[in-house]
Amino acid sequence: MLSKSVFAVSFVIILLYGNLFIEVEGIGVNWGSQASHPLPPATVVRLLQDNGIRKVKLFEADSEILRALSRSGIQVMVGIPNDLLAPIAGSVAVAERWVSQNVSAHVSSNGVDIRYVAVGNEPFLKSFNGTFEGITLPALQNIQSALIKAGLASQVKVTVPLNADVYESASNLPSDGDFRAEIRDLMISIVKFLSDNQAPFTINIYPFISLYNDPHFPVEFAFFDGTGSPVNDNGRIYDNVLDANYDTLVWSLQKNGFGNMSIIVGEVGWPTDGDKNANMQYARRYNQGFMNRQKAGRGTPMRPGALDAYLFGLIDEDAKSIQPGNFERHWGIFYIDGQPKYQLSLGNGNGLIPAKGVHHMGKKWCVLAASANLQDPQLGPSVSYACDHADCTSLGYGSSCGNLDLAKNVSYAFNSYYQVSDQLDSACKFPGLSVITTSDPSVGSCKFKIMIKSDSSGGEASARMTRSMAVLLLLSVCLYIVL
Numbered sequence: 001m002l003s004k005s006v007f008a009v010s011f012v013i014i015l016l017y018g019n020l021f022i023e024v025e026g027i028g029v030n031w032g033s034q035a036s037h038p039l040p041p042a043t044v045v046r047l048l049q050d051n052g053i054r055k056v057k058l059f060e061a062d063s064e065i066l067r068a069l070s071r072s073g074i075q076v077m078v079g080i081p082n083d084l085l086a087p088i089a090g091s092v093a094v095a096e097r098w099v100s101q102n103v104s105a106h107v108s109s110n111g112v113d114i115r116y117v118a119v120g121n122e123p124f125l126k127s128f129n130g131t132f133e134g135i136t137l138p139a140l141q142n143i144q145s146a147l148i149k150a151g152l153a154s155q156v157k158v159t160v161p162l163n164a165d166v167y168e169s170a171s172n173l174p175s176d177g178d179f180r181a182e183i184r185d186l187m188i189s190i191v192k193f194l195s196d197n198q199a200p201f202t203i204n205i206y207p208f209i210s211l212y213n214d215p216h217f218p219v220e221f222a223f224f225d226g227t228g229s230p231v232n233d234n235g236r237i238y239d240n241v242l243d244a245n246y247d248t249l250v251w252s253l254q255k256n257g258f259g260n261m262s263i264i265v266g267e268v269g270w271p272t273d274g275d276k277n278a279n280m281q282y283a284r285r286y287n288q289g290f291m292n293r294q295k296a297g298r299g300t301p302m303r304p305g306a307l308d309a310y311l312f313g314l315i316d317e318d319a320k321s322i323q324p325g326n327f328e329r330h331w332g333i334f335y336i337d338g339q340p341k342y343q344l345s346l347g348n349g350n351g352l353i354p355a356k357g358v359h360h361m362g363k364k365w366c367v368l369a370a371s372a373n374l375q376d377p378q379l380g381p382s383v384s385y386a387c388d389h390a391d392c393t394s395l396g397y398g399s400s401c402g403n404l405d406l407a408k409n410v411s412y413a414f415n416s417y418y419q420v421s422d423q424l425d426s427a428c429k430f431p432g433l434s435v436i437t438t439s440d441p442s443v444g445s446c447k448f449k450i451m452i453k454s455d456s457s458g459g460e461a462s463a464r465m466t467r468s469m470a471v472l473l474l475l476s477v478c479l480y481i482v483l
Contacts (some may be wrong), residue, residue: 205242
């Protein structure tokens with residue numbers, strides 16, 4: 001009788017929560033939070049669990065996010081932004097305080113499974129002009145000392161997420177790879193420190209950026225279909241840029257005495273908008289191709305086996321800086337409301353599961369009034385104001401809304417501002433130009449979005465309550481049957 005009871009209870013739990021036991025081996029995601037209306041952390045954690053994602057990389061130590069990750073079964077890499085490198089590099093006490101507040105407190109009290117501290121984010125980018133070159137290693141050393149003092153050094157490892165521009169190859173062959181000449185000594189010092197502390201080298205690899213920066217870059221070589229012209233490097237065949245780039249790093253490490261060092265790909269992905277090459281088709285092709293090779297356990301010619309990697313990114317960030325390009329706000333595999341952008345299997349045979357308990361605002365849009373004069377001198381300044389305070393990156397050349405006529409362009413800008421302002425009537429008061437409508441102005445693939453409500457967390461709480469009640473009810477039924 002007892003065995004039947006145990007079976008019944010186990011069956012119910014598996015029936016209701018079976019998807020939580022599907023794990024995507026070796027794949028993580030980057031969880032950025034630069035959004036005008038971020039989803040509640042509890043909602044995002046449930047999204048991760050529902051999709052079998054067991055590793056997440058954070059760009060800063062947000063206490064609310066870390067609390068939501070408590071006892072979630074999700075491994076965490078928590079980041080230190082570049083603007084904190086100087087104070088941490090200058091004081092061990094500052095480093096100890098940071099570790100105490102952002103690592104120790106969450107590991108001990110909240111049960112957060114923090115595995116790595118990412119010290120800085122691509123601090124040696126050429127565009128930074130050396131700003132962080134003198135402080136990254138001291139910051140790394142001080143954080144390591146703080147982790148040792150806190151008794152966490154064996155559990156939590158330090159690393160520095162770096163851009164692939166820290167190494168180079170004169171011939172473009174991976175075997176000729178070495179660290180960039182002007183930072184070579186610094187890189188070797190950092191690599192040695194990481195190696196001495198059994199810590200990994202973290203690298204961000206973006207074939208899309210290669211295509212964005214070089215119009216002559218061979219497009220097919222960016223993907224994993226094997227349709228690009230292969231590169232033969234002394235018998236090692238490369239049919240995609242990620243493999244070639246990754247192995248250039250492997251050779252760079254090997255030449256300097258660190259051939260066995262573990263490597264994490266901190267960011268890999270493809271954006272869906274904001275550029276002619278940033279679209280749904282390319283993004284799905286790239287990300288699914290990457291996931292297929294992960295599932296097959298395929299590595300690179302120099303490092304066989306699935307990569308330790310984090311997709312970039314999880315959810316779009318509509319408030320992110322667009323200095324590198326309009327595409328920066330469109331890296332997510334989910335929209336800002338947690339809805340999947342396209343069909344993508346993360347290795348469990350299923351497509352993406354949307355976020356639960358998310359509520360949108362009413363079906364209202366702010367558009368250009370039919371009576372408006374397109375020659376109105378206030379039109380230009382009004383559009384500029386709207387786009388300065390909202391997200392108009394989909395209007396650029398080659399983007400999803402790049403083919404709109406002038407009137408629709410204006411309407412898109414007005415609506416973006418209206419939605420980011422929570423549909424306040426005052427946000428659709430462009431003098432003599434705007435009007436609120438209940439007719440969806442979307443055109444083809446150009447979607448005029450409706451913003452999510454800021455109380456979406458209430459839906460998550462309700463969903464948790466519903467699940468709990470369902471479990472209790474079914475358990476009662478099963479126990480009644482077997483007893």
